[in-house]
Amino acid sequence: MRTEPGPQGPCGAETRAGNGQASSAPIVDVSGLRKRFGSNEVLKGIDLQVRRGEVIAVIGRSGSGKSTLLRCINGLEVFQEGTLQVDGQPLRHGDAKAMRALRQHVGMIFQSFNLFPHLSVGRNVMLAPTLVKARGRGAAEVQARALLARVGLAEKFEAWPDQLSGGQQQRVAIARALAMEPSVMLCDEITSALDPELVGEVLKVVEGLADEGMTLMMVTHEMNFARKVSDRVVFMHAGRIHEMGPPEQLFGAPQTPELKQFLSALH
Amino acid sequence: MVEFTLWDIVRNLLLAVRWTVVLSLIAFVGGGLVGLALLTARLGGGRASGQAVAGYVQLFQGTPLLMQLFLAYFGLGLLGVDVSPWVAAGVALTLYTSAFLAEIWRGCVDAIPKGQWEAADSLALSFGEKLRHVVGPQALRIAVAPTVGFLVQVIKGTALASVIGFVELTKAGTMITNATFMPFTVYACVALMYFALCWPISAWSKRLERRLRRAH
Numbered sequence: 001m002r003t004e005p006g007p008q009g010p011c012g013a014e015t016r017a018g019n020g021q022a023s024s025a026p027i028v029d030v031s032g033l034r035k036r037f038g039s040n041e042v043l044k045g046i047d048l049q050v051r052r053g054e055v056i057a058v059i060g061r062s063g064s065g066k067s068t069l070l071r072c073i074n075g076l077e078v079f080q081e082g083t084l085q086v087d088g089q090p091l092r093h094g095d096a097k098a099m100r101a102l103r104q105h106v107g108m109i110f111q112s113f114n115l116f117p118h119l120s121v122g123r124n125v126m127l128a129p130t131l132v133k134a135r136g137r138g139a140a141e142v143q144a145r146a147l148l149a150r151v152g153l154a155e156k157f158e159a160w161p162d163q164l165s166g167g168q169q170q171r172v173a174i175a176r177a178l179a180m181e182p183s184v185m186l187c188d189e190i191t192s193a194l195d196p197e198l199v200g201e202v203l204k205v206v207e208g209l210a211d212e213g214m215t216l217m218m219v220t221h222e223m224n225f226a227r228k229v230s231d232r233v234v235f236m237h238a239g240r241i242h243e244m245g246p247p248e249q250l251f252g253a254p255q256t257p258e259l260k261q262f263l264s265a266l267h
Numbered sequence: 268m269v270e271f272t273l274w275d276i277v278r279n280l281l282l283a284v285r286w287t288v289v290l291s292l293i294a295f296v297g298g299g300l301v302g303l304a305l306l307t308a309r310l311g312g313g314r315a316s317g318q319a320v321a322g323y324v325q326l327f328q329g330t331p332l333l334m335q336l337f338l339a340y341f342g343l344g345l346l347g348v349d350v351s352p353w354v355a356a357g358v359a360l361t362l363y364t365s366a367f368l369a370e371i372w373r374g375c376v377d378a379i380p381k382g383q384w385e386a387a388d389s390l391a392l393s394f395g396e397k398l399r400h401v402v403g404p405q406a407l408r409i410a411v412a413p414t415v416g417f418l419v420q421v422i423k424g425t426a427l428a429s430v431i432g433f434v435e436l437t438k439a440g441t442m443i444t445n446a447t448f449m450p451f452t453v454y455a456c457v458a459l460m461y462f463a464l465c466w467p468i469s470a471w472s473k474r475l476e477r478r479l480r481r482a483h
């Protein structure tokens with residue numbers, strides 16, 4: 001679905017033409033975004049455009065603002081300045097209807113899984129489509145079973161979240177987010193809470209999503225994974241995008257001393 | 268002098284127990300509904316409504332139920348509103364119960380990890396849907412024990428309504444004592460009847476808690 005660019009839509013020479021390619025318009029459009037916690041400014045003017053189907057890895061030290069940026073994109077954090085659009089849907093805090101519309105375009109996966117412990121695995125996946133998209137129970141169940149099969153957990157439909165391993169829980173969380181058919185998927189350090197031997201199964205699912213053309217933005221500490229899967233790497237430092245480019249360039253030939261230091265500290 | 272049998276005492280107390288039960292039910296139902304409304308206002312409303320609810324809770328938690336009963340009965344009377352002991356006791360107990368329940372339930376909602384709200388937010392659930400389908404059911408499970416504990420307090424608290432002339436179990440006990448001069452027997456019966464009301468509720472709460480745990 002195409003919406004017209006709003007008054008504060010992507011300005012400049014290249015506004016979307018009515019018959020233009022959808023891929024030419026950024027699916028996530030962040031401009032001049034500033035975010036403060038009290039007097040502490042954690043995002044100091046972020047400009048970022050993500051194309052449809054692009055896989056972005058956001059890296060940086062803890063406290064650099066990378067998680068905060070991700071959480072701004074689906075409105076979990078309120079920002080003070082700048083504009084943000086997802087799929088042509090502007091983010092307007094305080095407007096519950098606009099937030100609900102925007103969030104249907106954005107899926108999010110958390111470090112701590114955040115499955116609903118009082119619902120079975122299947123019901124976790126079915127909940128939002130039945131409520132928000134008013135999908136019938138039967139259709140929602142068919143979809144949930146298909147998504148669970150896709151993340152390799154077809155037989156866990158009736159299981160409870162606390163009966164699953166961390167890796168399995170995270171894969172359910174991915175299926176749950178996919179059930180809303182988002183245009184963008186945000187991954188906030190999704191393997192950081194996992195035992196090392198469980199990281200692989202989750203990354204494999206994410207890689208599958210990337211291969212299928214899902215637009216992904218992931219904050220990650222898995223540098224090898226970022227290098228392998230992403231189209232573009234964003235290095236954040238002190239609330240700004242410090243360096244940005246294709247993974248070969250950022251990992252192979254870092255330009256700034258901060259990124260060099262960050263990368264060398266990992267080894 | 269008239270002789271009173273134990274059955275005379277028990278029979279008259281049983282008649283009075285009805286009013287203790289009715290008063291408790293008014294407090295439970297009225298207090299529960301008002302408490303739920305207060306909780307929703309506190310969670311979903313803005314800053315102002317949150318502070319208003321907090322003030323309300325402080326007011327009723329910080330004053331004795333006895334004073335609230337006096338004020339409801341005599342205070343409204345001074346304003347020219349003619350209130351019966353029924354109305355005064357019902358109103359005072361409802362407000363008192365609602366304040367405590369709102370606070371107990373808020374604590375239970377607060378105990379649900381923030382990640383649950385955020386996950387529900389990310390799935391585009393509305394405030395009502397989050398409360399009804401995600402946070403509410405989880406909060407309910409931990410709310411059973413403190414809620415029932417407080418309701419048992421309310422049953423015993425209805426005894427205070429005797430001070431405004433409401434004849435419930437305690438007041439009936441006093442009246443019967445004055446007629447029979449058998450305080451020990453009468454008050455022992457009164458105590459047993461309170462126990463007979465409260466104990467099954469506590470036992471039911473334990474069963475309910477176990478069932479909610481198993482359902483998950």
